[in-house]
Amino acid sequence: MEGIREKKKRETRKAIMQAAVQLFSEKGFEKTxxxxxAKMAGIGKGTVYSYFxxxxxILHAFCEDELDSLHHELTTNANQDIPLLEQMVSLYMSEFHHITENREFARIFMQQTAFPRDVDLKHLQHEDSYLKLLFPLLERAQAKGELRKDLDLLYITGHxxxxxxxxLSGWFRGRVQKEEAEVxxxxxxxxxxxxLHPQSLIS
Amino acid sequence: MEGIREKKKRETRKAIMQAAVQLFSEKGFEKTxxxxxAKMAGIGKGTVYSYFxxxxxILHAFCEDELDSLHHELTTNANQDIPLLEQMVSLYMSEFHHITENREFARIFMQQTAFPRDVDLKHLQHEDSYLKLLFPLLERAQAKGELRKDLDLLYITGHxxxxxxxxLSGWFRGRVQKEEAEVxxxxxxxxxxxxLHPQSLIS
DNA sequence: AATTAAAGTTGACCGCGGTCAACTTTCTCC
DNA sequence: GGAGAAAGTTGACCGCGGTCAACTTTAATT
Known part of the structure; x- marks a missing residue:
């Protein structure tokens, strides 16, 4: 059975996350x-640091939750009968729209995801869930003859x-507008x- | 003629940069x-903020100087008679080695370059110098028949x-070691x- | 129920990045 | 050269992220 402690911990963590989402959205990450x-979550400042x-x-935890649910959604909704190109575009555009919903969230998240201070196991876990999502798509595309079979799947997903x-970077730097992104x-x-090679070069 | 002010400003700026390079290298960016x-540069704390x-x-200025000199070096040393693939690999590997020399520098630089807080003109300038470096290579490759001519050069460089x-991101996240990078x-x-398509698909 | 150990909470405190009003140095014009 | 304007310098100060020793609450034991 669940003791008082576990219950409180869950509730406190939730309260922090809720306060965070609200405040970060309202005033921005840096300004909060x-x-x-802590005050909004009804706890002392120090307590926050026993949870994060x-x-x-804090922001990272929220983003990962979001991405997880997005990934889950994508997995179940994936239509495997359309060409790979369309599948990939639609998949990444979902993520793009999700992530560019809030520039502030996205910035911190991407900065730390792509260029983390330290090598971190959490990142690798997240990557794995990513790969689990993509590999089946690619294998199917290989089976359908849409994708070369002599290439490492890891390199294809990486590509x-x-x-x-x-x-994403182009959007952050103002090179690409949201409306142009899909094209x-x-x-x-x-x-x-x-x-990129002309066909004639492919022997 | 150059007044006392201009001279002092140049010297002070230089002093800040020198102190920064030394301290950031010795103790790391965050720990400095x-x-x-300011003390090491022989000035007051506030003065630093009238220069940066x-x-x-501060770190950014240093990185841009480095990259500029690297780009200059690449431009003059570029060997245009080797295949495009080799040219591009060698070019980007130079930058890779340069940038991964100091993880701390590279992290801050890349975080802010790829995912900046605000859209910034400085970034665009830097990008332009980048494109000026790459476009000739690609045009030459197109002329030599190594590259499709129906593609936008911007999209090719982007690719x-x-x-x-x-x-780079793979290196930061511990997925790719320095030794494996070139391969x-x-x-x-x-x-x-x-x-990525099998040849048969290319009509 | 009483006792003690373990887990969880807290806010005063620290060091740092960044600001700004007061101050100093340099320039300009007569 | 002197007076006033303009540019440059400074460190006390502010607010914030993060720490930690003292304290409170829950669990385990008898």
Whole structure:
């Protein structure tokens, strides 16, 4: 049976997350102080740090929850009968729209995900869930003859992810507007599939 | 003629940069305080902020100087007679080695370059110098028949850059070791050139 | 129920990044 | 050269993220 402690811990953690989402959305991540957040969650400042190690960890936890639910949604909704290009574009565009919903959240999350201070197991876990989602799609595409079979699946997923990273970065730097994103990503993915070499070079 | 002011400003700026490089290298970026840095540069704390807007701007200035000199070096040393694949790998690997020399520097730099807080003109300038470096290479490759001519050069550079971002991110997350980097990048670039589609699909 | 150990909470406190009003140095114009 | 303006410098100060020793609450034991 669940003791008082476990219950309280769950509730406190939830209260922190709720306060965080509200305040970060309202005032932005940087402008929200931990003390303020703790007050809204009805706890002392120090307590926050027994649930999360750093301020950005709070935001990170939220983002991972979101991404997890997004991944779950994608897995169940995936339509495997459309061409790979469309599948990938739609998949990454879902994530793109999700993540660009709130620039502040996305920035901190991507900064720490793509260029973390330390090598971290959490990142690898997240990556694995990613790969579990993509591999079946790619294997099926290979089976359907849409994808070369002599390539490492890891490199293929990496290839798409790299181009997605480029798109995200382009949006952050103001190079790509939200409305252009899908066209740009599709063009990049098409390039990846068809190759940059002229056909004549492929022996 | 140059007045006392201009001269002092140049010298002070230089002193700040020198102190920054030394301290950031010795103790790391986060562990170095502005007060300490100012002391070593022989000025007051406040003065630092009339030369740089934030702490990470100092590091940023250094990185941009480095990258500029690297780009210059690459431009003059570029050997245009080797295949495009080799050119691109060697070019990006130079940058990779340069940037991974100091993880701390690279992290802050890449976080702010790829996912900046605000859209910033400085980034666009830097990108332009990038493109100026790459476009001639690609045009020449197009002329030599190594590259499709129906593609936007911007998308091609983007494609390579995206894969480079992936490599860097992989290194930061501990997925790719320095020694494996070149092999990985070459594989990715080769994929990009040859395409992920099986040849039979290319009509 | 009483006692003690373990787990959880707290806010005063620290060091740092960044600001700004007061101050000093340099320039300009007569 | 002197007076006033303009530019540059400074460190006390502020607010915040993060720590920790003292304290409170829950669990385990007899």
């Amino acid at each position: 102080s931990i003390e303020e957040l 190690q750093t301020k950005s960890d 798409f992810y790299g181009l997605y990273l480029l798109l 740009a990503l599709e063009a990049l993915f098409r390039q990846a599939l068809e190759g | 305080s502005i007060e300490e840095l 807007q934030t702490k990470s701007d 390579f850059y995206g894969l480079y971002l992936l490599l 990985a990048l070459e594989a990715l670039f080769r994929q990009a050139l040859e395409g």
